[in-house]
Amino acid sequence: MRVTGAAYPPRLSQRCTADIDISGEQIELYCDNELVSQTSFEQLTLSDSVGNLPVRVSFPDGWVFVPEQNKDIDCLLQKKGRKSLRIRKIESNLWLILVSIIFCVAMLFAGYRYGIPWFSHYAARMLPERVPAFVGEKILEQLDEQFETSHIPAKQQQAIRARVDLLQQQLPPMPFPVKIEFRDSEIANAFALPGGTIVLLDPLVELAESDQQLDGVILHEMGHVYHRHMMTRLVESSLTAVVVASLTGDTSGVVHQMIGAGVFVMNTGLSRDMERQADQFAKQAMLKIYHTSEPMAAMFELLRQQRHIQHMPDWLSSHPNFSERIESMRQP
Template sequence: MATLVERYLPILASSLVLMGLLFALFFTHGIPWLASGIVKALPQSVPMQVGQHVMQTLDGKVLAPTELNIAQQALINQRFQTMVAQLPPMPVKPKLRFRQWHARPNALALSDGSIVVFDALVALAQTPEQLDSILLHELGHIQHQHVMKSIVRSALFTSLVAVLTGESAGLAESFNRAGVFYVMQGYSRKAELEADEFAVTSMLDLYGTTQPMQQMLQLFITPNGIDNELPEWINTHPALGTRVERLGE
């Protein structure tokens, strides 16, 4: 009996290692691949409903009404619509929403095509082109459907854990919770770089230069903007300084 166990022990150990590798590959490559396919197959009503729910949650718990006057909003929106008309078609129709958030100057892209622009971001931008560069970055998130891909990946992971542990939660609830989390916490390095690449290509097509984008990112690093103090190796996203350097390449 002992001899039999000793004979098959290496095979068992190899099988466990192989299973572990397969599970790891499934999480790192299989789930993202599945998520991309699912997002493409989803009816448009899903990202619309998720985006609306996230906006309601943010308005109820985080954001305040904008203090920008109607003329300012109209001018920014007119530039935005003119810009969008010159870009490739988007999965959902982009639209601007203006809000106030005291944490920092920023903008957020939602799954329904909404781009939430904060008053502090408008105040930080020194030229319309600089503000456009950030809006183009957010449009990159919409073009690549980063929000829905992140949500679906989270739902797939949650569902797999539920199958393995026997604990489950409602899929709709998981979608909505994940939507709020990813919008507020941001995206992965890969998603941020994809959005940057979209913005760079669009800036070159529309303005022939990426200088306004470089200037805007530099403003985020100043004391009046977002001082990205975390080292890049522990930051979720590429460091702002690194992104500025990449634009200059």
């Protein structure tokens, strides 16, 4: 392969049209088609290619060759262990680097913010029904280590369950049959597990001043069941754990993280959007069944007055703040 350019003889400033043959073992320099110097590749010295400045190829006897275009001797540069010009150019292009970084960060963020939730939304709906039911059972088993047996009288429990059955008949079909479980704990809270189980904690049941107020809470949890929020959130956090682990190369904790994800979600709560969606579901249901959503607003007020909260349960967590939720309940 021949590369054209110019050559400068040793210690002379005159210049000649030249080309080098770089295809063989020996690199041959021709000045006006006449062989003037040759050497092995190892003996050749190449100057650094800075920006668009031409690269100088120096022969041991003093001849210097300058190619017309640096890219023609790219293969020589690479053989000398230098980065190819194309790579150098990209590297030196600060804007390109910046844009690439921003693009990568944006893609990661978009994937995290929208991609994973989007995928989880559909994945949660594609799971066979026994998966959420099984996961829900396992989470409750783990949570039962901190809960105690409910002290709500059996008769009252029965009445609540019967009312929930009636509520269900007046609502759009649920993906899972809703089942109410009672447990005792220090916190006034309620939550929906994957698979349709809704757990009511004694202080919450006792806090409600009327059936309608308690139904407001139950309907909110039914909203989570209806939209399969728990399973979606579980798929999301498991996926995030897997993605983070594969990015950091630490895959040892993935299985462990997936097992713990259920309890983690119970503690960190659902997303703001999910809470709003459940509130809306409950509000519509309250309006349809009781023609008012005021009991829900009143229940929010009661919960807000609870000062002794150590944990931030579902109802009280960062999610749309209380005033906002009360306001939205009272909006016509």
